[in-house]
Every structure is written in structure tokens, then in C-alpha cells.
Amino acid sequence: MLAHNQDSLKRTPLYSLHVSLGGKMVPFAGYDMPVQYPAGVLKEHLHARAAAGLFDVSHMGQIALRPKSGKLADAARALERLVPQDIVAIAEGRQRYAQFTNADGGILDDLMVANFGDHLFLVVNAACKDADEAHLRANLSGECIIEQLADRALIALQGPKAEAVLGKLCAEAPAMKFMDAGPHEIAGIKCFVSRSGYTGEDGFEISVPAGDAERLARMLLDNPDVLPIGLGARDSLRLEAGLCLYGHDIDTATTPVEAALEWSVQKSRRSGGARAGGFPGAETILAHFDGGASRRRVGLRAEGRAPVREGALLFADSAGGEPIGKVTSGGFGPSLSAPVAMGYVPTNLSALGTKLFAEVRGQRLAVQVAAMPFVKNTYKR
Structure with missing residues (x-):
């Protein structure tokens, strides 16, 4: 049975590269993915903070949203029916973080939306990508052509030396600012590049044709500043950066306000804004903006x-009483050499410095509400 399950896992275009580099492969979101390489999670984590790490994120979904009218604003307005973000205002060559919401204001998935001039380019989570595509088709097929870009890989180059590394292969990369996104050639390969990531570090995410993915990855790994990084360090890096993991820190029962993602909802879509509401769960989400969430x-x-x-x-x-909340992500922060976590608590207990207690192996350990990110981000703005 185990062998059958292993055989049923999908493989990214970089699977053979992971194996050749000694990657320890594990099932993740239906894919056979490297959790770590011989260097180990700790060294991989610290290397990404100090130099540059290369991540395979090809399991993520890539979707093109093309307006049937030929006017990108029509596709942007259509997408605004599904997300609480201002999509119309995304300038060409820029991208924005967004969430698909449900009728109760919960989050179906979080995603990135980029304006490529003639179409919108979406990157969605691996475990949600089929449901996200179906959601788009069910709601936007009248105005948009929805195309799953299944023939592309996605890699992330993250860390303070990412700009110098990519700059040797793409002359335009160093001039990009945080959340810039668009088509660029890297060593002659036509790619989609965004200056963004999931580590809190400066870096780039690169969508590349599947057939060119291994060649490009090997070119980047040829630079001595670059180390391959697995899922283990990817998780500890994003936790230190205070970034949500879908299905853990955010889900269908969590609104953007509860998740402390108010910053991602532009004023134009909030109460009193020019295009307020009009997205699933707007009544609940806008009520949270106006009166706060519990x-x-x-x-x-x-x-x-x-x-x-x-x-x-x-x-x-420290003893007695009912639970008041729960940890949704937690572990050891290698950059801090200390444990870090995030979770949900009553709003009246959410002030910085509030002392709480976490139950670990039957004992209550003292914890304190702390500012995020835990490690200062280094985005190039």
C-alpha cells in the first residue's frame, strides 16, 4: 500500500535534480518533495539568511486570467468579486497579495496576483490549486479565459545575495523592487520573475518553462553562494518572518481581520471606500474592520x-481554567536560537507583552505575545 501511495505522488520538473543532490524526499500536497538536503535544515536555514537559497516551489499552482474583452480592467474587476483586494489598482509590472474568501468571510486560499499588461498572473497554493481553478471557472468564465499553466516550474531564489546571483544571468533583476513582477529573460530563457518570496528575505520567484527548469536551477546552483533548500527550512524561514501557512494559520473559518491581514485589504474595498464590499463574506469582513474581531x-x-x-x-x-486559544505554527527559530510560534488568542489578550501559557507535554510553559516578524525582513523597496 505504501509503495502504491508513493507511486501516486506527482513529481515536479526538478525531481531528478533533488535526488541527484541527495534530497530527502517526502510526500507534500500530493507531490514528492525534498524536505532537506545533506547540509540539514539548520544549515540550510542559516545559509538562506546569510547568502542565497534555491527552493523548488513548482507544486504551487500558476494560472493566467485573460479578459475576453481584451481590456485588463475587465478581468481585474471580475477577480474583485472573489477577493477583498483592489485588483484594478495593481499597476502593470506589479503584484499584490490577496485571498479568496467564502460567504462567511473565511479564507479559501491566499494567492499572489500580478499585472502582466494583457493578463493577470496568479500563483496559488498547491493543496488548493484545483479547487481555486474550479472556483475561478465557476464565477469568472463569462468575462475571463482561465488557463492553468501546468507546463511551468516555479523556483525561488532567496537571501541577501540573491540579487547579485540573479544579476549575473539577468541584467534587469537588480533594478526590480519588492513586488515588481513581469516577463524577463534569464540566461536566454523566457521567464516570469517577481521580486518576492516566502522567507522574509530579499529574493525572487521565477516561473520557468518546465523543460528549462533543471538547466536554470543548475546555473543558479553553480554559484558558490547558492545552496538548495528543502521544505523544512522553508517552513522555519517563513515562521520567523511571521508569514501564514494556508491550512494552519489561515483557513475557511478565519477572516483576514482575525488573521491580522488587514494591511492586505486596500481602503477602496473597505467600508466607505469607492468600491467597498462586493466580495464573498463582505458583510462579516467589513464588520470586523468596523468593530473588531473577537x-x-x-x-x-x-x-x-x-x-x-x-x-x-x-x-x-499557569494552572486551571479553560483554553483561550491555540498555536497554529511553532518551532525553533534558528536565526534567533530560540523557539517562536504564532496562534490565535482573544483580542483582549492580543496586546504585545501579554503573558500567556502554552501546554506542552502536560506542563504549562510561559509565553509572551510578541511582535512579528520575529526576524526583520530585508525586502528591497
Whole structure:
């Protein structure tokens, strides 16, 4: 049975490269993915913070949204029926973080939306990509041509030396600013490049034709500043950066306001804005903007050295009482040499410095509500 399950896993265009580099392969979102390489999670994490790391994120979904009218504004307005973000205002060559919401204001998925001039380019989460495509087709087929770009890989180059590394292969890369996105040639390969990522570091995400993916990855890895990075370090890097993981920190029962993602909803879509509402769950989400939500995602720092993992219950007191919240992501932060976590607590207990207690192996460990990101981001703005 195990062999059958292993055989049923999908492989990214970089699977053979991972194996040749000694990647430890594990199932993830239906794919056979590297969780780490011989260097190990700790060294991979610290290398991405100090130099540059290369990540295979080809399991993510890539979707082109093309307006049937030929006017991009029509596709942007159509997409605004599904997300609380201002898509019309995304300038050509820029991208924006967004969420698909449901009728209750919960988050179906989070995604990136880029304006490529004649169409919108979407990157969605691996586990949600089929449902996201179906959601788009069910709601936007009248105005848009929805194309899943299944013949492309996606790689991320992250870290303070990412600009110098990519600049040797793409002369335009160093001039890009955080959240710039568009078509660029890298070593003669036609790619889609955004200056963004999931680590809190400066860096780039590169959509590349599947047939060119391994060649491009090897060119980047030929630079001594670049190390391949697996899923393990990708998770610890994004946790230190205070970034949400879909299905853990955000889900269908969590609104953007509860998730502390208010910054991602532009004023034009909020109460009193020129195009306020008009997206699924708007009544609930706008009510949270106006009156606040009862709970909130917060950062947590443990007073000891023991990591507080996902699922740990949170309490207001060191003994007795009912749980007041739960940890949604947690682990050891290698950059800080200390445990970090995030979770949901009642809004009246969400102020920085609030002392709470996390239950770990039957004991309640003191934790404190802390500012995120835990490690200062280095985006080039």
C-alpha cells in the first residue's frame, strides 16, 4: 500500500535534480518533495539568511486570467468579486497579495496576483490549486479565459545575495523592487520573475518553462553562494518572518481581520471606500474592520528553550481554567536560537507583552505575545 501511495505522488520538473543532490524526499500536497538536503535544515536555514537559497516551489499552482474583452480592467474587476483586494489598482509590472474568501468571510486560499499588461498572473497554493481553478471557472468564465499553466516550474531564489546571483544571468533583476513582477529573460530563457518570496528575505520567484527548469536551477546552483533548500527550512524561514501557512494559520473559518491581514485589504474595498464590499463574506469582513474581531493571530515567544508546536493549547493562567486559544505554527527559530510560534488568542489578550501559557507535554510553559516578524525582513523597496 505504501509503495502504491508513493507511486501516486506527482513529481515536479526538478525531481531528478533533488535526488541527484541527495534530497530527502517526502510526500507534500500530493507531490514528492525534498524536505532537506545533506547540509540539514539548520544549515540550510542559516545559509538562506546569510547568502542565497534555491527552493523548488513548482507544486504551487500558476494560472493566467485573460479578459475576453481584451481590456485588463475587465478581468481585474471580475477577480474583485472573489477577493477583498483592489485588483484594478495593481499597476502593470506589479503584484499584490490577496485571498479568496467564502460567504462567511473565511479564507479559501491566499494567492499572489500580478499585472502582466494583457493578463493577470496568479500563483496559488498547491493543496488548493484545483479547487481555486474550479472556483475561478465557476464565477469568472463569462468575462475571463482561465488557463492553468501546468507546463511551468516555479523556483525561488532567496537571501541577501540573491540579487547579485540573479544579476549575473539577468541584467534587469537588480533594478526590480519588492513586488515588481513581469516577463524577463534569464540566461536566454523566457521567464516570469517577481521580486518576492516566502522567507522574509530579499529574493525572487521565477516561473520557468518546465523543460528549462533543471538547466536554470543548475546555473543558479553553480554559484558558490547558492545552496538548495528543502521544505523544512522553508517552513522555519517563513515562521520567523511571521508569514501564514494556508491550512494552519489561515483557513475557511478565519477572516483576514482575525488573521491580522488587514494591511492586505486596500481602503477602496473597505467600508466607505469607492468600491467597498462586493466580495464573498463582505458583510462579516467589513464588520470586523468596523468593530473588531473577537480573536486575533499573534506572535508568541516562549520564555524557555522548548519549542511550542502547532496544536498546543493556550491558557490565560499557569494552572486551571479553560483554553483561550491555540498555536497554529511553532518551532525553533534558528536565526534567533530560540523557539517562536504564532496562534490565535482573544483580542483582549492580543496586546504585545501579554503573558500567556502554552501546554506542552502536560506542563504549562510561559509565553509572551510578541511582535512579528520575529526576524526583520530585508525586502528591497
